[in-house]
Amino acid sequence: MDNNPKVTIHDIAQRLGITASTVSRALNDNPRISEATRKAVHRAARQMNYQPNNIAAALRHGRSRLIGIIVPTADRAFFASVVRGIEEMANQLGYKVIICQSYDSYEKEVQTIDALLSARVDGVIASIGKNTETFDHYQRVQRAGVPLVLFDRTTDALEVSQVMVDDHLGAYKVVEHLIRQGCRRIAHFTSPKKVSIFKERLRGYADALKDNGLPYDEELVVSSNLQLEDGRESMQRLLGLEHRPDAVFSSSDYGAMGAMQVLKEHGIKIPQEVALAGFSNEPFTSFTDPALTTVDQFSLTMGKRTAEVFFEQLKAGNKNPVPQKIVLKPELIVRASSLRTGPLAGEAGHL
Amino acid sequence: MDNNPKVTIHDIAQRLGITASTVSRALNDNPRISEATRKAVHRAARQMNYQPNNIAAALRHGRSRLIGIIVPTADRAFFASVVRGIEEMANQLGYKVIICQSYDSYEKEVQTIDALLSARVDGVIASIGKNTETFDHYQRVQRAGVPLVLFDRTTDALEVSQVMVDDHLGAYKVVEHLIRQGCRRIAHFTSPKKVSIFKERLRGYADALKDNGLPYDEELVVSSNLQLEDGRESMQRLLGLEHRPDAVFSSSDYGAMGAMQVLKEHGIKIPQEVALAGFSNEPFTSFTDPALTTVDQFSLTMGKRTAEVFFEQLKAGNKNPVPQKIVLKPELIVRASSLRTGPLAGEAGHL
DNA sequence: CTTTTATGCGCAATCGATTGTAATATTATA
DNA sequence: TATAATATTACAATCGATTGCGCATAAAAG
Numbered sequence: 182m183d184n185n186p187k188v189t190i191h192d193i194a195q196r197l198g199i200t201a202s203t204v205s206r207a208l209n210d211n212p213r214i215s216e217a218t219r220k221a222v223h224r225a226a227r228q229m230n231y232q233p234n235n236i237a238a239a240l241r242h243g244r245s246r247l248i249g250i251i252v253p254t255a256d257r258a259f260f261a262s263v264v265r266g267i268e269e270m271a272n273q274l275g276y277k278v279i280i281c282q283s284y285d286s287y288e289k290e291v292q293t294i295d296a297l298l299s300a301r302v303d304g305v306i307a308s309i310g311k312n313t314e315t316f317d318h319y320q321r322v323q324r325a326g327v328p329l330v331l332f333d334r335t336t337d338a339l340e341v342s343q344v345m346v347d348d349h350l351g352a353y354k355v356v357e358h359l360i361r362q363g364c365r366r367i368a369h370f371t372s373p374k375k376v377s378i379f380k381e382r383l384r385g386y387a388d389a390l391k392d393n394g395l396p397y398d399e400e401l402v403v404s405s406n407l408q409l410e411d412g413r414e415s416m417q418r419l420l421g422l423e424h425r426p427d428a429v430f431s432s433s434d435y436g437a438m439g440a441m442q443v444l445k446e447h448g449i450k451i452p453q454e455v456a457l458a459g460f461s462n463e464p465f466t467s468f469t470d471p472a473l474t475t476v477d478q479f480s481l482t483m484g485k486r487t488a489e490v491f492f493e494q495l496k497a498g499n500k501n502p503v504p505q506k507i508v509l510k511p512e513l514i515v516r517a518s519s520l521r522t523g524p525l526a527g528e529a530g531h532l
Numbered sequence: 533m534d535n536n537p538k539v540t541i542h543d544i545a546q547r548l549g550i551t552a553s554t555v556s557r558a559l560n561d562n563p564r565i566s567e568a569t570r571k572a573v574h575r576a577a578r579q580m581n582y583q584p585n586n587i588a589a590a591l592r593h594g595r596s597r598l599i600g601i602i603v604p605t606a607d608r609a610f611f612a613s614v615v616r617g618i619e620e621m622a623n624q625l626g627y628k629v630i631i632c633q634s635y636d637s638y639e640k641e642v643q644t645i646d647a648l649l650s651a652r653v654d655g656v657i658a659s660i661g662k663n664t665e666t667f668d669h670y671q672r673v674q675r676a677g678v679p680l681v682l683f684d685r686t687t688d689a690l691e692v693s694q695v696m697v698d699d700h701l702g703a704y705k706v707v708e709h710l711i712r713q714g715c716r717r718i719a720h721f722t723s724p725k726k727v728s729i730f731k732e733r734l735r736g737y738a739d740a741l742k743d744n745g746l747p748y749d750e751e752l753v754v755s756s757n758l759q760l761e762d763g764r765e766s767m768q769r770l771l772g773l774e775h776r777p778d779a780v781f782s783s784s785d786y787g788a789m790g791a792m793q794v795l796k797e798h799g800i801k802i803p804q805e806v807a808l809a810g811f812s813n814e815p816f817t818s819f820t821d822p823a824l825t826t827v828d829q830f831s832l833t834m835g836k837r838t839a840e841v842f843f844e845q846l847k848a849g850n851k852n853p854v855p856q857k858i859v860l861k862p863e864l865i866v867r868a869s870s871l872r873t874g875p876l877a878g879e880a881g882h883l
Numbered sequence: 884c885t886t887t888t889a890t891g892c893g894c895a896a897t898c899g900a901t902t903g904t905a906a907t908a909t910t911a912t913a
Numbered sequence: 914t915a916t917a918a919t920a921t922t923a924c925a926a927t928c929g930a931t932t933g934c935g936c937a938t939a940a941a942a943g
Contacts, residue, residue, distance in 0.1 A: 187676065187929095189929055191929080199893085200892075200893050201893095202893065202894080206932090230675065232650060233930080234929050236591045236929080237591050237928070237929035237930040239898090240900095240928090241898050241929080242898080242931065243898075245587065254612070255606040255607065255612055256612030256613070258607055264606070277647050278632075280630070281631075300587070300628075301585060301586070321583075325538065326538075464816070468793075468819060469821065541899070542900095550922070550923085552899085552901095553902075554921085555900095557902090559900095564921070566922090569921080584899090584900080587898090588898070588928090589900050589901070590900095591929065592901045592928050593928080
């Protein structure tokens with residue numbers, strides 16, 4: 182065990198017969214130190230297996246070079262990809278990233294915020310959990326003077342920079358597409374939660390219907406948690422209606438997948454009898470049969486833009502710039518689950 | 533802004549006309565402090581929006597209550613689930629978890645280790661990246677006296693506790709199952725990397741063949757990175773063989789998925805002409821058509837066991853207990869992609 | 884050969900919380 | 914009432930690195 186208990190700059194100093202301050206400066210390549218001592222210190226540090234104590238450094242100058250990222254869950258391709266985008270830029274700038282999962286729990290989100298503040302992270306980047314309806318904890322971040330940026334699942338209840346996708350537009354495009362495919366009774370899976378993205382998608386859905394002269398039918402809008410099982414249940418319910426829908430647009434890919442399973446189990450043809458579309462472009466959507474029409478959110482780009490906005494704000498410091506709101510354009514990915522016409526119509530099964 | 537610059541225990545002390553040490557003890561509910569001051573301090577802290585500075589505390593008593601977890605990528609259900617298992621136990625014990633992704637890059641893995649050590653985490657839990665072949669950085673962790681536990685992708689090159697699944701057994705079960713389904717020329721997708729799990733699975737594959745009197749055919753074993761695209765290429769290659777295989781067992785679900793796509797594109801029936809199996813039980817495997825036979829690794833359990841081993845070791849401290857090696861039993865999940873006989877044979881498509 | 888100007892490094896305070904020990908206030912006991 | 918015992922709180926050092934300031938020594942200028 183070379184370095185247990187841990188070696189400090191004092192140990193290095195003692196060995197070289199100089200002081201800790203000189204060692205510190207040498208390690209940080211301070212020009213006030215001669216080339217000779219600089220090299221000697223670096224060599225000694227290496228030999229002694231010195232590991233800088235960032236905790237001490239962070240305490241001394243109030244910055245930890247750590248950024249906390251809060252996501253509902255890290256195992257969604259969308260979030261993972263955003264995180265990656267952020268991480269790349271952060272690392273380039275010498276920052277490390279702490280990924281925290283809220284699991285969509287309000288309590289966990291609050292605890293995480295407190296933990297991050299206590300850990301004195303230099304900033305927080307978050308996507309709000311589904312069950313979060315008050316935002317005091319985020320205000321605490323701001324009051325503490327810690328830069329905060331929200332992405333995807335954001336809120337207007339805070340004066341904060343946010344990066345999101347135009348969910349209204351994405352949903353609008355989906356529904357417009359379904360209508361062009363000849364669908365007239367289009368159902369929608371949404372969430373009862375107060376998360377802006379779902380409300381926006383619902384609005385896009387409704388607007389597309391209206392603009393195309395189709396009625397908005399309450400009974401075709403089903404609210405749930407949008408997981409696979411919820412999608413199954415919602416679809417079951419829709420199949421029990423007097424007038425079945427001829428298309429389903431789910432606010433989540435998992436919900437759409439649940440619907441697909443139920444439709445298949447009932448021998449209902451997709452997309453001929455019921456067309457199907459999801460949202461988010463999870464990787465599995467191209468694996469299903471038929472492949473699932475969905476909306477891509479350019480998650481990597483979102484991550485990069487989020488990081489940009491964040492670091493701008495970090496640099497600005499207390500100048501507290503005007504919160505920015507960046508809205509990215511989503512892209513409709515048409516696949517077999519909704520394609521009734523055209524060259525590939527009915528070609529479900531071959532990707 | 534109530535608390536910017538940040539309020540410290542000294543601020544609280546000043547306001548109450550007492551000293552910082554008393555405030556510290558009061559906040560930590562030290563019995564030496566009277567109930568009256570204790571309450572007063574807590575109240576003042578709340579009013580002043582006090583946020584404890586864990587950095588200072590961590591510096592003082594060398595423990596940060598942070599645990600670093602390194603995974604190749606967080607967006608795989610398997611890893612996400614293990615992380616969750618660890619996190620649950622850690623949180624109960626008052627520890628926070630830092631999730632770091634190595635993206636299977638050796639350099640990133642090394643950097644992450646150093647960052648975690650500098651951040652003075654109380655321990656490291658890791659799954660080794662595919663491209664890691666030397667382990668000095670992990671030894672540094674051990675030399676620093678920081679508890680280390682490896683899971684899933686481990687190595688015997690280190691004297692370290694590890695929690696893994698019996699990959700040999702999992703693979704053996706798959707191949708045995710395929711043989712029972714009447715398959716005689718079973719191909720295998722593996723990885724050229726020196727990661728134990730892939731070597732173990734290959735061994736399980738070979739042993740199952742041998743035990744059932746089937747020959748091990750070099751040309752049926754294809755090495756790649758096991759991603760979707762790799763699976764596609766590998767399958768293409770196999771289809772070019774003089775004697776095509778009648779089954780493919782991929783060491784990863786994504787690889788199997790690539791094979792499935794190619795088989796479908798060629799109009800080859802699954803499982804009748806070629807049976808298919810993957811490994812890991814990624815969620816999407818039950819979404820495909822036919823649903824994919826695979827091996828479940830009980831990731832949540834693995835996370836819990838890993839956490840148990842880790843905290844045992846943490847408690848033991850410098851007593852440096854004998855490294856444990858825990859091997860979990862995997863479970864074969866038979867689905868339509870490999871089911872040629874029995875009641876559900878050929879029922880592909882209905883999950 | 885002084886005086887100025889660099890150059891290189893040491894001294895000591897600091898970041899905020901913790902904790903062993905000392906000091907004082909309070910209560911109990913003789 | 915004096916003294917012992919206990920309960921509370923204060924003092925000061927500490928964790929490890931950083932940094933403003935100052936003191937040397939050396940090089941350059943006059």
